[in-house]
Amino acid sequence: MSGFGPGDPFLADCPARLAVELIADKWTVVVLYGLSKGPVRHGELIELIGGISRKMLTQTLRRLQAHGLVRRHAYAEVPPRVEYELTPLGATLIDPIHMLTEWARANGDAVLDALDADPEPVAHGD
Amino acid sequence: MSGFGPGDPFLADCPARLAVELIADKWTVVVLYGLSKGPVRHGELIELIGGISRKMLTQTLRRLQAHGLVRRHAYAEVPPRVEYELTPLGATLIDPIHMLTEWARANGDAVLDALDADPEPVAHGD
DNA sequence: AGGCTAGGTTTCCGATAGGAACCAGCAGGT
DNA sequence: ACCTGCTGGTTCCTATCGGAAACCTAGCCT
Numbered sequence: 001m002s003g004f005g006p007g008d009p010f011l012a013d014c015p016a017r018l019a020v021e022l023i024a025d026k027w028t029v030v031v032l033y034g035l036s037k038g039p040v041r042h043g044e045l046i047e048l049i050g051g052i053s054r055k056m057l058t059q060t061l062r063r064l065q066a067h068g069l070v071r072r073h074a075y076a077e078v079p080p081r082v083e084y085e086l087t088p089l090g091a092t093l094i095d096p097i098h099m100l101t102e103w104a105r106a107n108g109d110a111v112l113d114a115l116d117a118d119p120e121p122v123a124h125g126d
Numbered sequence: 127m128s129g130f131g132p133g134d135p136f137l138a139d140c141p142a143r144l145a146v147e148l149i150a151d152k153w154t155v156v157v158l159y160g161l162s163k164g165p166v167r168h169g170e171l172i173e174l175i176g177g178i179s180r181k182m183l184t185q186t187l188r189r190l191q192a193h194g195l196v197r198r199h200a201y202a203e204v205p206p207r208v209e210y211e212l213t214p215l216g217a218t219l220i221d222p223i224h225m226l227t228e229w230a231r232a233n234g235d236a237v238l239d240a241l242d243a244d245p246e247p248v249a250h251g252d
Numbered sequence: 253a254g255g256c257t258a259g260g261t262t263t264c265c266g267a268t269a270g271g272a273a274c275c276a277g278c279a280g281g282t
Numbered sequence: 283a284c285c286t287g288c289t290g291g292t293t294c295c296t297a298t299c300g301g302a303a304a305c306c307t308a309g310c311c312t
Contacts, residue, residue, distance in 0.1 A: 008159075009156055009159060009227050009231070010159075010174050011176050012176030013176070014234065015235050015237065016230040016231045016234040017230070017234075018237070018238065019229070019233060019237050020152070020156060021152050023226070024150055024152050024154070024155040024226070025151070025152070026146070026147050026150050028150070029146055030135055030143070030146065030150075033134075033135060033136075041259095042258075042259055043258065050136055050139070054259075054261090055262090055301070055302090056300070056301075058259080065244075066241055066244055067237045067241050068236065068240025068243075068244065069237070074259090077309095078257080078309040079257040079258045079259085079309080079310085080259055080308080080309095082259060089237070089240070092229065093229060096228075099221065099222040099225050100149070100222045101146065103145070103218065103219060103222050104135050104146045104149075105142045107145060108141025108143075109141050110215055111144070111148060111194060111195070112141050112144065113194070114192070114193050114194025115193050115194070167289090168289075169288095169290080172290095179270060180271095181271075181272095181291085182269075182271095184290080184292085204277065204278045204279065204288085204289090205279085205287085205289045206276095206277080206288085206289050206290055206291095207290090208290060
């Protein structure tokens with residue numbers, strides 16, 4: 001069991017780990033997925049993503065923006081219009097995100113089946 | 127802007143969405159990464175993954191086990207030995223997880239640079 | 253004037269994460 | 283025989299987070 005070197009996302013402080021924590025988040029993945037096909041408005045994302053609140057959407061987008069993955073474009077119109085899109089750096093995430101969502105689409109049922117079949121994983125003495 | 131259909135992880139209740147929420151989690155990704163090279167002991171994971179506590183590790187592993195992604199093997203020895211490994215279903219996650227961690231390794235620095243350069247994303251009026 | 257729109261923030265409260273401390277069970281040293 | 287240590291797990295307690303709903307801004311329309 002070696003082959004893990006420095007730069008692996010195991011070290012708590014290394015940039016790789018921080019990057020994982022940035023995107024390995026319930027809403028973040030779905031938001032990035034929503035952005036993966038081009039610029040989207042705030043309201044579109046709200047309608048697209050079932051269950052997200054304005055607060056969490058804004059918060060997630062802000063965090064991604066602060067980390068250079070998302071660009072925000074506010075048009076000085078009225079009513080206001082704000083579009084979000086992936087930066088070039090953010091676009092490099094499209095493939096990983098799509099692999100994840102593809103996996104989820106393909107295996108979501110299997111995962112639920114397993115949960116249904118195994119209501120009691122084990123309780124501290126096998 | 128369409129092309130998103132049913133089965134996409136957008137619907138709050140669909141299995142794909144639940145599957146995303148299962149793995150899109152700070153510790154889950156790192157734990158799956160730790161499991162991706164073969165059976166590992168609880169204590170090994172603790173040492174491997176910087177910053178994780180026993181509680182969060184156990185909790186994460188239990189959840190993955192309940193969803194059929196991880197198998198737990200407790201040997202009746204003393205001192206106790208418990209090994210965890212991916213199930214075949216869990217193994218289908220290796221590629222997506224590795225894409226994520228590869229992305230993190232490649233872009234972690236860029237993400238931190240952006241954070242450093244952009245300490246103030248925007249504050250509600252562009 | 254009042255209401256509508258769209259994006260964002262604030263407030264409040266229940267749920268969760270997370271660390272520290274504790275527990276079980278047995279082998280081995282003394 | 284007792285005390286200690288090794289390993290995995292759980293319990294307790296608190297700081298933080300998530301989420302719903304209300305409120306805010308600013309201009310156009312009626």
